[in-house]
Every structure is written in structure tokens, then in C-alpha cells.
Amino acid sequence: MINNLIWDFDGTLFDTYPAMVNAFVNGLNDMGIDDVGIDEHDIYVIMRQQSVGAALKKFSAYYGIKESKLAQLNAKYQTEQVKDAKPFAGANELLDYAIENGGGNYLLTHRDEQAKTLLDNFGMLSKFTGFVTSADKFPRKPQPDSLNWLKQEYQLANESTVMIGDRQLDIEAGNRANVSTALFDPDRTIVKTGSPDVRVTELSELKDFLVK
Template sequence: MADYFWDFDGTLYDTYRGMVKSFVEACTAYNFSVERDQIYKSMRRTSLHQTFDKFLKQVDSKKKKMIVDKYQIIEKSEQADDLPFEGAVEVCNWVIKQGGRNFLVTHRNKSALSLIERDQFKNLFTGYVTSENNFPRKPDPASLNFLCEQYQVDKNNAFMIGDRALDVNAAHQAGIKGILFDPDDIIVAKVVPDRRIKRLLEITL
């Protein structure tokens, strides 16, 4: 009987397609050229915020804000096409059948909850933390610790599933195990996950 904490972007949902597309289009709208593949790798290896900082470091603050605002508008329109990864719903159901619970821990706002509600598996989650909760961003373990305390989670039998090193780091700092979901072998980091998987259904094996 184990509890599982899920990252949203790139773990529960395949949102990078829309995020990368939105990033490129927002930059292009302001005559700033970026490569899709480089943006994707940066988002996977660091974060959206760090990717903006890295690729727009030569852009003045006013123009950067305009690009970020444009990104948010485009990305919101792309959300209609965002879907769960293969096996996501099945694994969430499996967790519950094993007597465990699912929790959502995301830097995204409540749009994440709207998507899992749209796809009819919000009821598979016992609790969640979104950006509206104003916790420090992962790898800070504050959001995980909050949920563990609120729902009396046994940290010896709990896992964080994420697609980036920062998810595993957050898990370890919270005293739980970290599962790295790396479907395309992009993550190269010093962090050592307790498990490394390419398909979510591997969790059930």
C-alpha cells in the first residue's frame, strides 16, 4: 500500500508539445528565433522559467515580459489538445486498487485540475498542490511535506513520479522515493532516482 505523488507537465500529461510550440511562436512574434529541439531539451532538463531566462538573456526586461505574456496566451489555447500519457489513468487506478492514494504536485495553476476533470479522473486524486498554493518551486520539498503532513502519508512507502531531476531531488529532500519518467532518455543529471522508467505502466510491474 503506497502513496504516489504525480508531477503534471511531462509526467501525467504530455504537455510539452503545446509548451514548446507556444514558446517558439511567442518568440517568433517578437522577431526572436529559437530552435524547437533546444527549447524542449531545456524545459525537460531544467524548467520553463529557467528556459525563458536562458534563451531570452539578451532580451531587455520589457520585451521579455511581452514574450512571456504572449506565451501564456498561446499555451492556454493549446491546452485543449493536451492529453494524459499512455498508462497514466491505468496507473492511477492501479494505485487505488493496491490501497494507495494519488496526489498531484505541480507548478502549473488550476488548469491542471481542469484537464484531469475534463478527462474524468480527478476523482482518482486525494489531494493536490498547484501554483495557487504559493509553495516554493521544486526541488524545494515544501509542497510534498505539506501533503504528507495533511494526509498522514507514510514516507517510507511513498513515491514521487516526475520527468525531471528536480522532481527526484524534491522527493529525496522530502524523505520519499523518486521515480524518474524519462521516455526519451534526455535527463543526464547527478541525481540518482530510485527507479527510472520509459513507460508509466512500468510502475505496476
């Protein structure tokens, strides 16, 4: 049985991508890029298949604008707009499953402390035992350092632990840390998956995998 769940936040626990894309577009607008020339779907796909950093690099080069300025604007608008994001269906049930079966939930996110605030807004924060956010200054995923720290700090056995995320880098981090991996890909956007142990389009589908 797998009862220790290590969660990514954006696009896994909470449906933040609509706000993230909108924030990115607002940043482009502030730098003089008109909506007509912006492909929001393309921005989303790069964020999911790669990272926000990759999107910043690609679109700043494409539009001939300063990447550091776009990053600054994007961060500002994200903080404002992500605060209204909601958890995905099935998230709470899996959090409860881990606790009820003698395990725990652990957050591993590149987002700052705002992730904890959002969890608290929905009564989910108390269901977590440990946290790694951007404030902890670990190397970013797919490097496994933060995941290995959680394993060591909370004495999580490889065979009872899973990394749950929505991107290839989450899966690669889990694989490098020798834990099970689950890819949550609700709209089947991910092409290069990182070879997860299970791939689902709804969080509720993970239950059968966890209880094996």
C-alpha cells in the same frame, strides 16, 4: 508496497511538452523572432533538463528581448494550447492501482488550475485525493515544502509514498522529502537525474517497482 503516488503533471501525467514548446515559439514570433532562427528541440531540452524559467532566461538573453514580456506571451499561449493535451499511456492504470491497493493519488504541479480541468476532461480528477498547484504559492520544486505539506496533510508514510516526475527537480524534491522517487524519461533526455530510485521510459514499467 508503495501505494501513495505523488504526481507531477507536465510531461508525467500529460504529454504537454509539444504544446508548451509551440507556445514558446509563438511567443518568440510575436516578439519578432523568425521561425528560421528558432531551434524547437533546444527549447524542449532546456525545459526538460532544467525548467520553463530557464528557457525564458536563456532565449530572452540570446535574442536580446525582454524576458518578462516573453514570459507573459508564453503563459498566454500555453493556456490556449495545452488544453488539448492528452494523458500518457499507462497513467490511468497506475491511478487505479493506487486506489485499489488502499492508497491514493496526489497532484504536485507548477501549473495552475488548468491541470485539474485537463484531469477532469479525461475522467481522472476523481482519482485524486489532494492537490498542490501554482495557486497554493509554495516554493517551487526542488524545494520540498509542497511535498512535505501533502505528506503531513494526508498522513502519508515515507515508505509507502513515491514522487513521480520527468525532471531532475522532481526527483530532488522527493529525495529532500525522504520519499521514494521515480523518473519518467520517455525519450531519455535527462542527463542529470537527481538519483531516482527507479527510471522508466513508460509509465507501465513502474508497476513492478511499486509492488516490491
